[in-house]
Amino acid sequence: MEPPLKPNESDCCNSGCNPCILDVYEDQLKKYLNQEPNRSHATNCISETAYTTFRLVGIEAHAQNTFIYTFEHINASNNLHLFYKPGQHFLIKAPRNGTYFTRAYTPIPTEKINHLTFTILIKLYKDGAMSNFFRKLKANDDTLWRGPYGDYNINYNLGHMLLIAQGTGIAPLYAIIHKIIQNENCETFLHLFLCCKKEDDIPLRNELYRLSSYWNFSYEIFLSQATDVKCKYNETVHIFRLSSNNIKSYFNNISVDNNQILICGSEMFNKDISQAVLDCNVDSTKIVPF
Ligand SMILES: Cc1cc2nc3c(=O)[nH]c(=O)nc-3n(C[C@H](O)[C@H](O)[C@H](O)COP(=O)(O)OP(=O)(O)OC[C@H]3O[C@@H](n4cnc5c(N)ncnc54)[C@H](O)[C@@H]3O)c2cc1C
Known part of the structure; x- marks a missing residue:
């Protein structure tokens, strides 16, 4: 794909054309910058x-x-x-x-x-x-x-994906969420549990909030050491630690078939959360610790 030609600002007539020439350019530029180059040529x-x-x-x-x-x-x-x-x-x-x-x-x-x-x-x-x-x-x-x-490969054919992160453990899971929701043909529902100590510690909060405007992504934040929090509109932030009951409630509402659970935190966190997921009768092959 060649880089798109940039229109002049004056090419926009400001009369609400659909699509606007400037929007088309922005869209094509985004596609050009995000395209996967051909590995045989680079x-x-x-x-x-x-x-x-x-x-x-x-x-x-x-x-x-x-x-x-x-x-x-x-x-x-x-x-x-x-x-x-x-x-x-x-x-x-x-x-x-x-x-x-x-x-x-x-x-x-x-x-x-x-x-x-x-x-x-x-x-x-x-x-x-x-x-x-x-x-x-x-x-x-x-x-x-x-x-x-790291050898994780995204499966775009899942029904549901639960992602559970502790602090900066959000990094790989955010990269995966971002990639999946950019794929317009993927119909997987993604739900994230992000565990932090206090409100100031929440990583990528604005970025996650933006992604939650996509139909298939939602998240909840759990703050283990906060007594108060200012939530954004429609944002769910709990001021308690993520518990096995929260994980059970998630699995009460969805089928345990055709799903995957990604977990990324400290060794102890991954072990405890994996056990809580196994207790919900989820097959161990569906759990991917990072
Ligand atoms: C596959 C993988 C990917 C990673 N990706 C990221 C990433 O994207 N971003 C990121 O910030 N980190 C990431 N980490 C963690 C990172 O590699 C380091 O372990 C971390 O930055 C601490 O390194 P350090 O040398 O500063 O601390 P160290 O010298 O290793 O530890 C010294 C002290 O720092 C404190 N400390 C270190 N780690 C922790 C912790 N997790 N929790 C609480 N206290 C701690 C403890 O007091 C510890 O005794 C990743 C780790 C792995 C294995």
Whole structure:
């Protein structure tokens, strides 16, 4: 697909044409930027077996101690493209005491700057080794990444999908939700349970709110340490911890056939939530922990 020709502002006659020439251009530009390039004509600019330099091009404060970092491959070339599947992660390597260490981070969908950038949502922990490395990074600093890793493939033929995330565990699940709802032929109903401590900790809240305007996506947020919360219009935020009863209620209302349950949080969270799902007579093959 070729990039669309940009109309002049004066090409719009402001009389409410349907479709408006400017809307058509915006729509085509979005399709052009989001198209999957032909892998036979482009090389992946990130590798699973060697580190590649990506430059930090943006840092944005997001939620409590949580930031959005954007990185860009340093060699602009038409033959290169950043390929990865929704839910996959990359590894970053950083120096420590004369050697190196790595941590995993999951790219999330955003408005693309170009085909060689990726964006991650990072919670910085006090005394965290990679957190300290990220705290010191400045715009235009170079960083080393490899990937993508993770072998989850989206099944677009499911009836229902329940996604359960803890904090920044939302990253892979958000990427998957985003991909599914962009597919106009997919009729899967998606429901997300997002577990956080307090209102300030909620990651991707505005992004999830926007996605909830799609007919097949809904979400509930559970705050385990809040006493009060300001909800947006039609937003469901509970000021209690997600319990096995909430999971039971979900399965009371839908069939346990033809569905899948994705879970992403700490090891303990994944174990407890998987057990709560199994207690609802869901087959273990339908549970996918990240
Ligand atoms: C596949 C995968 C994908 C991931 N994707 C993301 C992502 O997209 N965004 C993201 O922010 N993180 C992600 N993580 C977690 C990330 O890899 C690091 O573990 C995290 O950033 C902490 O690293 P650190 O070196 O700063 O802390 P470490 O040096 O490993 O830990 C030091 C201290 O930090 C605190 N700490 C570290 N992790 C946690 C935690 N989860 N909860 C509470 N306290 C903690 C503890 O006090 C801990 O003792 C992912 C992990 C995996 C395995």
